[in-house]
Amino acid sequence: MVQCAFLEAESPSVPEGIEACVKQGASEIVILLNFLNSGNHVLKDIPALVEAAAKNHPGIKFCLTPPVGIHPGIADLFLDLIAAAEKKAS
Numbered sequence: 001m002v003q004c005a006f007l008e009a010e011s012p013s014v015p016e017g018i019e020a021c022v023k024q025g026a027s028e029i030v031i032l033l034n035f036l037n038s039g040n041h042v043l044k045d046i047p048a049l050v051e052a053a054a055k056n057h058p059g060i061k062f063c064l065t066p067p068v069g070i071h072p073g074i075a076d077l078f079l080d081l082i083a084a085a086e087k088k089a090s
Contacts, residue, residue, distance in 0.1 A: 001026065008040055014046060018053045028061040029053075036069030 001024055005017025012020065014031070021029050035042050047064065050054060054062045068074065 007045060014049045022057055031064045033065050033067045035067040038067050041065050
């Protein structure tokens with residue numbers, strides 16, 4: 001299953017997204033950190049939310065990915081998006 005969740009300004013929140021996964025029967029929850037770099041959200045805010053959720057759901061395995069921005073293919077992804085935008089504009 002896939003459940004989107006947001007840290008700020010949108011719904012559902014990260015805790016709400018986790019709860020939705022729990023209600024759907026998840027035994028493992030992987031939080032994909034869709035951030036370009038590892039700032040406070042990645043290093044502090046989200047890990048604190050996940051730690052709280054893990055305490056509330058001790059039978060569920062939680063893990064966090066590295067931020068997507070450090071993936072070696074991110075530059076190619078950006079180049080593909082730029083090329084697609086240029087193609088659409090011409």
